[in-house]
Amino acid sequence: MSQSPILSRYSGIGAVPAPVTPPEGIAATAWHYGDPLGEQRAATTGVIVVDRSDRSVIELSGAERLTWLHTISSQHIANLPDRRSAENLSLDANGRVEEHFVLTDIDEITWIDTPGTHGEGLLTFLTKMVFWAKVEPVARPDMRLLTLVGPGALSGPVAEMLRIGPDAPVYAADDLPEAHHDDEPLGFWRRMPALGALPGGSDTPLPVIDLLVPESLLPYWWERITDAGATMAGSWAFDALRVAALRPEIDIDTDDRTIPHEAGWIGGPDQLGAVHLDKGCYRGQETVARVHNLGKPPRRLVLLHLDGSADERPAPGDPVAAGTRTVGRVGTVIDHFEYGPIALALIKRTIGADTELTAAGAAASIDPDSIIEESGVQAGRAAVERLRKGPR
Known part of the structure; x- marks a missing residue:
């Protein structure tokens, strides 16, 4: 090596x-x-x-x-x-x-x-x-x-x-x-x-x-x-x-x-x-x-807080689930000096921060501060809407 x-x-x-x-x-x-x-x-x-x-x-x-x-x-x-x-x-x-x-x-x-x-x-x-x-x-x-x-x-x-x-x-x-x-x-x-x-x-x-x-x-x-x-x-x-x-x-x-x-x-x-x-x-x-x-990405990167009492930690690539449904994948898993066990994860955009999740069997929750909502109207979407409404 x-x-x-x-x-x-x-x-x-x-x-x-x-x-x-x-x-x-x-x-x-x-x-x-x-x-x-x-x-x-x-x-x-x-x-x-x-x-x-x-x-x-x-x-x-x-x-x-x-x-x-x-x-x-x-x-x-x-x-x-x-x-x-x-x-x-x-x-x-x-x-x-x-x-x-x-x-x-x-x-x-x-x-x-x-x-x-x-x-x-x-x-x-x-x-x-x-x-x-x-x-x-x-x-x-x-x-x-x-x-x-x-x-x-x-x-x-x-x-x-x-x-x-x-x-x-x-x-x-x-x-x-x-x-x-x-x-x-x-x-x-x-x-x-x-x-x-x-x-x-x-x-x-x-x-x-x-x-x-x-x-x-x-x-x-x-x-x-x-x-x-x-x-x-x-x-x-x-x-x-x-x-x-x-x-x-x-x-x-x-x-x-x-x-x-x-x-x-x-x-x-x-x-x-x-x-x-x-x-x-x-x-x-x-x-x-x-x-x-015109659109939104299907997933977004979020910070997960992991249950530190779980017998095993998830590994990169492991699925993130909401109930029985897979909604994302785990990335880097690490122990932080303030936050404890945390991970990055790519999660479906429709999953809210209050959704109960598991990662490789361990309880997980999305840090709400890691979700950045885009509230503005996209330029292409606004143009499509104007065309649909026609001339005033």
Whole structure:
């Protein structure tokens, strides 16, 4: 099994690997460092650092990299400024999500990262779509991702050491301090959407900063960040905070029928989305436009509170039932330091928050704050109604 350099370093002194061994070629990372709930709590007052070396990284070079990627994906990035990031999707012909990835353009290179199980497939798709464009997609297994979560990611000793100002906008990016270390590039940081607060809830969102760095310098940056006061945290803490913030992970919280509206991925970078509604043609656009203008998605992503006394917890992919009727599927299941056992789930839109549910036999309830009702009249629907009524 391939291990991240961080897990290898701390495996005998507190680091606990995830209970599920990752597929071949994907680095194992720490699940926690002995206190998973305390690691989550540390993010609310200071800053935690999480090793996310299990993500795959792809480099795009070439003069047409952004305009080319714009034509084959869902986000409007043809004119993405230097040192800016965005989230993006690749859809199939029916508008179902095949890939979800984050991209950052810096110094005429576009860096893409995606869950490790999707790295090879995404690279294959990008390579296949090059044709005559001036772009070259290349896998970069030598690059690794670290993530900071908490108010200390934007202010305090860690932020000061990384030279990240408190007013850095979401999706901004810049070089890490010091141009090089032993003649090797140090990587860059970017700000991502916040974690930790439910939409409509009262909790304060937690700032998130990603660092993309060479694997050879991963221990170097880890030490500098922890020496500056960051708490080491594992994937358990990160997943608990993203679940509470309704941030889905492809394949775990989605299935082969998921469309972007169901997962909350609609919107340009300004709306923290991955699907821009005002861009040109791309594969799957017809479904996106039809749902946006005329219909509603059949399911929606919600937060479930699970019965902690149940003998067994549900697993991703397990059915959610209302009585004897299946009404959804379970995604990430995790223990949160405040909410207890929670999960993301894709549930039929007609199911209300007061519906009694079970997930793999365990009692479950929908957090009402996770349901965002759309009360406005859709533009396409309004136009149809005007046509039906005729001229006045």
